[in-house]
Amino acid sequence: MxxxxxxxxxxxxxxxxxxxxxxxxxxxxxxxxxxxxxxxxxxxxxxxxxxxxxxxxxxxxxxxxxxxxxxGPRLHPWDINHGQDTSRSVSSSPSLGVTALGTPYDGRSRTAPVTPLTALVLATAGVPVVMHGGDCMPTKYG
Structure with missing residues (x-):
């Protein structure tokens, strides 16, 4: 103790x-x-x-x-251009970190579910995105 x-x-x-x-x-x-x-x-x-x-x-x-x-462990940026020419890349930065998004696990259900839309916007901009969460039941009831 x-x-x-x-x-x-x-x-x-x-x-x-x-x-x-x-x-x-x-x-x-x-x-x-x-x-x-x-x-x-x-x-x-x-x-x-x-x-x-x-x-x-x-x-x-x-x-x-x-x-x-x-x-915690150190996370290293992922080179989204794999060392290639970046002049045609959507991103102005040759290496970006991975953006992790998830559903809220605090039991609140009165907020808009903007996570999927945010992931789509970021992925379209060339930012690597990882999502986590449950697909069967909202976290408030799970």
Whole structure:
């Protein structure tokens, strides 16, 4: 059991009205402790539920991305022109990263499904796109 994670959990999980937002550094630490499994599965579950109820702030999300950036694998841009002449390419950049799009997994269903249209527009512009999601049932009901 991680005592450092316990303190972060107390801050987030003290209730809807009394729960406090984490700083960017605290969010980075919390995410790192979860990803390295220094926090127990019970602590991680409690944190995820409390954080969902509290609603994450932009600072917390940025801190979580910082942890993923520190611990995650490095993705290298894909050369869409395969080293060929780029003067006729739609893209002005010889190498672009892959854009990953997916359906929202947060249970919200009141937003327009713009992901397929966005993927088509990006693919038409020559940007590699990867989509993920379910085809049987919306995530809210799955």
């Amino acid at each position: 991680s005592n450092a994670f316990r303190e972060l959990l107390k801050k987030v999980g003290s209730g809807v009205h009394t729960g406090k937002a984490l700083t960017r550094e605290e969010a980075t630490t919390a995410t790192r402790l979860m990803l390295t499994q220094e926090a127990t599965p019970a602590q991680i579950g409690a944190f995820m539920i409390a954080h969902r109820i509290k609603r994450p702030t932009s600072e917390e999300l940025a801190g979580m991305l910082d942890a993923y950036d520190q611990l």
